[in-house]
Amino acid sequence: MGLENQLVGDNVLVTSLNKLVNWGRSNSVWPCTFGLACCALEMIASTLADFDISRFGSEVFRPSPRQSDLIIIAGTLTKKMSVMVKRIYDQMADPKWVIAMGACASCGGVFKSYAVVQGADQIIPVDVYIPGCPPRPEAVLAGLMKIQEKIRTERLDQRRDFKPGMLEIPTGN
């Protein structure tokens, strides 16, 4: 709701709020229902019985980007599709994280061609790369755990989406 933007400094209130928020965010990472190519099937498989992404509280694949926190770029990112991916990323509500899943999304993979974007990080900021062609569902879970680790070490006022609020104390210069 943007409340966190009103807090600055390093006192007990801010740090414990930081911990609480990070705990909540890291334990309920809702991914976007979004898949591009063959890797998407492995992403789907990671929600099924043998692997079960819901153990981490992440089985809530939201169909609307407004409600999702994580977008998994699962597959070959062609130039034509890159416009949509960028738009979906922009539509997501902050805070948001990105996983580039598989060789294609990380660096273009086997498709060294004019039609394929050579890595999703050319259009949107990527937090975690998962290697493999395709990565196994266990690797997707490992990537998700890496995201959770990253969220737990974040500080609210150092996030990209942090907008300094009214309570900020002006610094000397």
Added chain:
Amino acid sequence: MTDLLIIPIIKMLVIFGVCLFFVAYTTWIERKALGHFQLRYGPMRVGYHGLLQPLADAVKNFFKEEVVPDNADRAVFLMAPVISISFAVMLLAVIPFGPAMTIFGKRIDLYLANPSIGILFILGLATIGSYGTILGGWSSGNKYGYMGGLRASAMIISYELSLAFAVLSIIMVTGSFSLVDMVAAQQHFWDWNIFREPVAFLVFMISGIAELNRTPFDMPEAESELCCGYNIEYSSMKFSLFFLAEYTHLFVFASLVTTLFLGGWHGPVLPGLVWFFVKTFAVIFVCIWIRATIPRLRYDKVMKLEWKFLLPVALANVIATGVVVALLG
């Protein structure tokens, strides 16, 4: 003074607090149960068997960015979740949770209000609450949201009919509109309305699940057709409020089934309050079970089911009940 003001306020806080706690944990039960139905575990990592999952979701949603689209109707867009949740919570006021208790020598009834038209109050407010869904879809300036709102209004208009007719036959059997009287009339096991009115029970269950927009009938938020329908543009707490309203409606629906058909809080050995929640959660579990079992119907089939099957059956049931009541009484 105490009778007029303090006791009702305390009762209100306790009832709403306890019920909203149960409602939040209904989401956990649903995720766990769905997991086990699909041979998965469901949430496991936060707390014991994921017990803190609703809390984590709430914290996450509370600190998420709020999006109001440019071409949304801003005032209506912001009002819709409020309408949804407030009318859902208001329904809890007339439900009898248990027998009267004596605390500090004072007789305390376990319901907030007992209007003589209790069941009409619930039917009316539940329908007003669905304005939240409809307005939310229409005001968000999104074609999927618009379609979701349209479908929500179509569902309400059609399924409210068979729901009301199912309730009507219960009213004829009991001879009263008050929920408290209805519970009082079902004291013995064989008096439960589920045995007297099995057809009405089935009609009420089916059209109730349809009114709740739950899975075999989740037309307004069909994920595969409409992305998530009416709440597509909502993020953060506004989305959570819609979610909460939906689960509050589920809770109210389950407690209505308990009150109307399953003898309310009556039961042997255990205290009435416990019986009420046992039955309510059994009904909620059946709803989750249905969600895990049956895939979504096609839109025209949903409408056919109502107008060509449920409504005639409910009407015939009302007429048959009327004849029997007239002959016996």
